Amino acid sequence: MIELRNVIKKFGGRMAVDDLSLTVPPGEIFGLLGHNGAGKSTAIGMMLGQVWPTSGSVFVCGHDVTAHRHAALLKVGAIFETPVFYDYLSGWRNLKILSAYSAPTPPERIRTVIDWVGLTGREHSKVRTYSHGMRSRLALAQALLPRPELLILDEPGDGLDPEGMHEMRRMILRLHRELGLTILLSSHLLNEVEQLCTRFAVLQQGRKVFEGTVAEVRTAPGKVLLKTPDFAAATALLRDRGLITGAAEKRFITLAAGRSTAEVARALVSAGLLVEGIWQQEQSVEDFYLSLVKTPPRN
Amino acid sequence: MFIAQIKNELGKLFGKKRTYLGFGILLATQFLISTLFRYTHVTRPLERVLEGNGYAATPCLSVLTIATYMLIPLNDLLLPLFAALIGGDLVAKEAEDGTLRMILSRPISRVRLLVTKWLAGFVFSTVLIGLLGLFGLVCAGIYFPWGKFAYWNPVLDIFGVFDGGTGLQRYLLAHLLMVAEAFFILSLAFMFSCFNIKPAAATILALSLLFASVIMEKLFRDYQDWFPTWHTHVWQWFFLEHVPWWQVGESACILAGFTATFLVVGCMVFQMRDIKT
Numbered sequence: 001m002i003e004l005r006n007v008i009k010k011f012g013g014r015m016a017v018d019d020l021s022l023t024v025p026p027g028e029i030f031g032l033l034g035h036n037g038a039g040k041s042t043a044i045g046m047m048l049g050q051v052w053p054t055s056g057s058v059f060v061c062g063h064d065v066t067a068h069r070h071a072a073l074l075k076v077g078a079i080f081e082t083p084v085f086y087d088y089l090s091g092w093r094n095l096k097i098l099s100a101y102s103a104p105t106p107p108e109r110i111r112t113v114i115d116w117v118g119l120t121g122r123e124h125s126k127v128r129t130y131s132h133g134m135r136s137r138l139a140l141a142q143a144l145l146p147r148p149e150l151l152i153l154d155e156p157g158d159g160l161d162p163e164g165m166h167e168m169r170r171m172i173l174r175l176h177r178e179l180g181l182t183i184l185l186s187s188h189l190l191n192e193v194e195q196l197c198t199r200f201a202v203l204q205q206g207r208k209v210f211e212g213t214v215a216e217v218r219t220a221p222g223k224v225l226l227k228t229p230d231f232a233a234a235t236a237l238l239r240d241r242g243l244i245t246g247a248a249e250k251r252f253i254t255l256a257a258g259r260s261t262a263e264v265a266r267a268l269v270s271a272g273l274l275v276e277g278i279w280q281q282e283q284s285v286e287d288f289y290l291s292l293v294k295t296p297p298r299n
Numbered sequence: 300m301f302i303a304q305i306k307n308e309l310g311k312l313f314g315k316k317r318t319y320l321g322f323g324i325l326l327a328t329q330f331l332i333s334t335l336f337r338y339t340h341v342t343r344p345l346e347r348v349l350e351g352n353g354y355a356a357t358p359c360l361s362v363l364t365i366a367t368y369m370l371i372p373l374n375d376l377l378l379p380l381f382a383a384l385i386g387g388d389l390v391a392k393e394a395e396d397g398t399l400r401m402i403l404s405r406p407i408s409r410v411r412l413l414v415t416k417w418l419a420g421f422v423f424s425t426v427l428i429g430l431l432g433l434f435g436l437v438c439a440g441i442y443f444p445w446g447k448f449a450y451w452n453p454v455l456d457i458f459g460v461f462d463g464g465t466g467l468q469r470y471l472l473a474h475l476l477m478v479a480e481a482f483f484i485l486s487l488a489f490m491f492s493c494f495n496i497k498p499a500a501a502t503i504l505a506l507s508l509l510f511a512s513v514i515m516e517k518l519f520r521d522y523q524d525w526f527p528t529w530h531t532h533v534w535q536w537f538f539l540e541h542v543p544w545w546q547v548g549e550s551a552c553i554l555a556g557f558t559a560t561f562l563v564v565g566c567m568v569f570q571m572r573d574i575k576t
Contacts, residue, residue, distance in 0.1 A: 011573075041575070048404045050574040070406040078404035084397035089314050097307040101405035101412075104300060142401070152404070 001026045001150050001182040002047060007056035009042050009206075016042040018206040020056070024184055026149075029176050031193035031200030032186040033289060039206035040186040041081075044154050047184070048078055061150060074102070077143030081155035083135040087128040091119060091138050094127060095145060102146040113141040117171070133164040140171060150182045151175065157192055165192075172196055194285040202292050209292050217288045223252040224261055227277035234273050241267055252281070301415070304407070308419035312385070318423075321381050322430055328377065329431075329438040332369045337442035348451050354460055361446030363466045366435035367473070367538070371452075373431060374477065374534075379509055382481045385423055386488030387502030389416045390569065395498060403574050410566050413493065417562050420489055424481035432474045450538035459538045469537045476534040476551060483531065483554045484509060486561040493565035495572055527557050 002024040009017040017039045024030040032040045045051030046058050049069040058065045063072035085094045092110065099105035114123045117137040122130070130138065136156065143151055153172070157165040173196065175181050187193050193200050194214055201211040228234045235247040243264050246254040255264070261278050268275050312318060336342060345364075346356035390413070393399040402412065448466025451458045461469060488505035492498065509528060516526040523529045533550035536543055 045573065045575055050400060050403050052571075052573060070408065073404070073406040076404070076406075078401075080397065080400055080404075082397060084401065086311055086314065086398065088316070089310070093310065093314075097310065098401065098405065100300065100303045100307050101402055101407040104303070146405070 001028075001061060002030075002184060003059040004043065004046070005057045005059075007043070007046060007058060008054045009039075009046060009051060010054045016206050017046070017053075020203075020206070020208055022201055022208065022211070024182065026182050027180065028199055029172070029183045029185060029197045031197035032184065032203065033188070033190070033193050033200050034203035035188055035293065038188075038203040040188075040203055041154055042206075043203070044078075044152055044184070044186055047152060048076070049073065075146065075149040076152065077146060077148035077150070078152040079136075079139045079143050079154065079156050081158040083132075083139035085127045085135065085138060088126060090124045090126055091130065091134075091141075092123040094138065095123075095142055098142045099145045105145055109145065109147075113144045116144065117141045132159055133161075133167065136160060136164065136168060137171075140168075144175075148181065150184070152184045152186075154186045155188065156185070157187065157189060169196060190284075190286045190289055200285075202289060204293055210288075214285060217285055218282050223248075223281040223283075224255055224264070225251055225277070225279055225281055226253050226264070227251065227275070228268065229274055229276070234268055237271055237273065238264060238267060243267060301411075304411075304415040305418050305422075308415050309422055312419055312423055318385075321384075322427075325373070325377060325381075325427075325431060326434045326438070328373065329369055329434045330441075332372070333365060333438040333442055336365050336368070336439075345449065345451055348458070349449055349460070352458070352460075354447075354449070358446045359449035359460060360443060361448060361463070361466075362436055362439045362443050363446075363448035363463065363470055364450070365439035365443050366432070367448070367450055367470060369435050369439065370431070370473075370477075374480075378427070378431070378477070378481055379484050379506060381427060382424060382484040383488040383502045383505040383509070386420060386485035387492050387500075387505060388498045389420060389489050390492040390565075391494075391496060391498035391501045392492075394495075394574065400574055409570050413562070413566050413569055417486065417489060417565075420485045421482050424485055425478050428474050428478045428481055431477070432470065450535075452535055452538075455532060455535055457535055457538050459540050461540075473534040473537045476537070476547070479551055479554045479558075480531040480534065483527070483558045483561075486558040486565075490561040490565040490568075493569040493572075527553065530554050 002022065004020050004022040007017055007020045020039070020043060032043065034040050042051055046053050047060055047065060049065045049072070052066065060072040061075055065072045086097065089097070091114070095110050095113070099110065114120055117140050119134065119137055119141065122134065127135065127138065157168050160168060169192065172183060172185070176183055185193070185196060197214060199211070199213045202209050226234065231250045235244065235253060238244040238253065243256055243259050244253045245256050253264070255261070261280055265275050265278050342360055346360070349356045349359055390399070393402070403409070445463055447463060448461045448469065449459070484505065487508065488501050491501035491504045494501070512526045512528040516523045516529045530550035530553045533547055536547055
């Protein structure tokens with residue numbers, strides 16, 4: 001659905017996106033994770049033909065965005081971090097105006113999307129009277145107008161209260177489930193990506209430093225909790241046998257590559273050391289992300 | 300779709316209260332000027348010139364004459380200001396507010412978007428001038444009767460006296476060329492609006508260039524027709540007894556050429572720039 005090939009974007013002398021390659025297959029909720037200024041919005045700008053890449057190519061829905069923007073964006077909806085509209089016009093009028101930039105849209109379609117996002121009854125009120133949550137829903141409505149196959153969401157939860165964020169996440173999952181949309185979600189909120197995305201990429205200083213699934217991150221070899229009366233003797237033994245590479249806080253061990261908790265338990269028990277408990281700690285996306293961003297990107 | 304897009308641009312333009320505030324200011328100013336014409340002796344010089352040329356002054360102090368005299372200060376000051384304000388807002392305000400990013404996430408080309416905005420600007424120019432002419436007639440009509448039409452401009456060396464019917468024709472023709480003038484100014488501000496600058500900066504740049512052109516035109520009178528603002532006075536030539544059609548056509552073409560150039564430059568700049576928040 002989206003493919004970026006070795007994309008570079010420089011603003012003057014500043015490198016905003018550095019050799020970014022990314023593929024978002026159809027049907028996925030793909031997260032683009034990174035702190036503010038990591039290059040997420042620039043990457044999205046290039047996907048929407050708003051920012052010209054310095055080099056590389058960007059394909060959306062099978063079309064080169066730079067050369068065939070119209071074909072590429074025909075079935076794309078987008079939401080940006082702060083939903084802005086023509087405040088002095090009604091929600092309905094805003095949707096009518098925005099739909100005219102895609103294709104002729106019958107009033108029934110506008111009514112359907114208004115109903116879908118739960119704005120029925122307020123569609124003829126001026127947007128200046130809308131709460132932030134209502135604006136976000138209107139933003140979603142405008143994105144849904146062209147019956148998109150791909151939805152690009154640039155930090156959609158920004159500025160929403162916890163209830164609004166929950167509502168927005170529920171809506172995203174519903175869109176994916178009921179309409180089968182491919183969704184690209186840019187966020188700096190780790191739990192948002194963890195809750196919604198099947199796969200995600202982490203950007204740091206314009207570079208992709210990770211791409212994989214949330215499941216991969218969670219099951220990645222990490223810390224193992226070992227409960228034993230003599231932690232020092234146990235770790236010394238395990239080190240001697242090459243089963244672990246590290247120990248911390250008198251309760252955590254790091255398994256050596258290819259080793260399992262079962263092997264560790266067997267080794268300790270056979271050496272006569274008591275094992276009260278041993279289990280793999282599931283790594284959170286947050287831990288993983290922090291470990292990534294603490295590491296400076298490779299040159 | 301193209302017509303729908305232009306209608307939407309007009310909807311945005313005429314949906315703002317500020318647009319009507321401008322029209323309200325025009326009406327109030329014209330009413331004030333008309334009142335001053337009625338209760339002061341500001342028409343004395345015209346009366347003397349008319350009598351000196353063998354015309355009775357009183358029948359010439361009519362709706363058309365006063366409405367046309369009111370056009371001069373409005374044309375020199377308020378018209379450029381309104382046209383530049385609207386032109387400067389057309390793109391830059393949307394970029395500043397963030398709505399441009401939302402529009403450009405849709406499959407409309409940048410050039411097409413600009414052309415729709417530019418054409419909406421043309422409609423606005425026409426409405427602005429139409430209202431200027433109409434308000435002039437209404438405000439002058441409060442105090443002055445229908446009658447002959449007289450016009451005297453010593454700076455441009457224009458003097459003409461016409462019956463009411465011919466006067467009205469000339470008045471309407473003058474307004475047609477004022478539309479070209481308003482659109483020229485609006486397009487200049489529109490061009491700057493396509494750059495990555497604030498709307499106020501686009502308006503100020505356009506007005507600065509216009510004022511610079513006026514200053515140059517006045518300083519170098521031998522070369523005055525080299526400066527575009529000189530051609531914005533062309534509407535007054537319709538008040539000569541024999542209209543210099545060739546000169547009117549030449550000036551109209553020069554204004555149209557500048558206007559089209561502003562659009563092309565604006566499109567090129569807008570096409571190349573990155574749209575970011």
